Amino acid sequence: MTNEPPDADLAVVEGQEPPSARTPLSRERIVGAALSYIESDGMAGLTMRRLGAMLGVEAMSLYRHIPGREQLLDAVVEAVLAEMDDDPDVIDAPTHGWQDFVQRMAHGIRRVALAHPKAFPLVASRPTEAPWLRPPLRSVDWVEHFLCGLIEEGFTEQGAVEAYRACSSFLLGILLLEVATLGADLGPLDVLEEDGDADLSAHPTVHRLRGLLQEDHSAAEFDIALEELINRLALIRSEQ
Incomplete structure (x- = not known):
């Protein structure tokens, strides 16, 4: 038996199924969820904690893919502009x-x-x-x-x-x-x-x-x- 810490992506919100049992947590999935949150609830209320809850994980799990909220907003801009590539x-x-x-x-x-x-x-x-x-x-x-x-x-x-x-x-x-x-x-x-x-x-x-x-x-x-x-x-x- 090892003493290695559990995978951060498995740090789930209590009462919810870990994302690995559904769809693996990834930068793309996080950014997509952030964009959905902004369009639904506005930008002001977006926090890493709320986004983590939306994805069914603790906020700390998100930092493995996105360093913080500022970088998350930059990634949202990139994702929005990238849609022109597929137009x-x-x-x-x-x-x-x-x-x-x-x-x-x-x-x-x-x-x-x-x-x-x-x-x-x-x-x-x-x-x-x-x-x-x-x-x-x-x-x-x-x-x-x-x-x-x-x-x-x-x-x-x-x-x-x-x-x-x-x-x-x-x-x-x-x-x-x-x-x-x-x-x-x-x-x-x-x-x-x-x-x-x-x-x-x-x-x-x-x-x-x-x-x-x-x-x-x-x-x-x-x-x-x-x-x-x-x-x-x-x-x-x-x-x-």
Whole structure:
């Protein structure tokens, strides 16, 4: 007979069957349960203890797979954004022009937001790879696809970055408003760090254009967006 400690995954909540008798505890299962909890009960009440109870184990069992709540929220963001990889309507390079390419990507992000409205604000507040990239298209993979796609379609590098900024501003604003109507809590959001140590070796375009991506043109972008809004309102007025 040995004195080895029992497997932490078998530290079950009293009165419940250990998860190993049903489905083994894993990082993927924990993240999926966290996402389900957020969509059902909101983000504020999510704790490792409550998540453990939801999975039928003690909270300490979760730490073998996820170091803590902050890392858990980052993993939720990764899982949400990863759904775009499996979206058959989203493409990683233009095939029918840049307009179709951008529209497909924008609709893919919207589908993610509407599928997880209460978790979507995390995408705006918890960068997973490079904090200086903008939400909601903050996955380095998808930013690489976006920039390369527009450059291939004739955009200059500066123009591709400006398009990325414009699309990000549009998507973030309209999608946060949309998920708010579906019960999302929009504040307070986490404070973002100014820089990060993301490994960009596999994303040469993002690496090359990092300086441009980090530039702040918020005031100019606001004026441009406002002008476009005014033009749209003028068009609506002329059609009445």
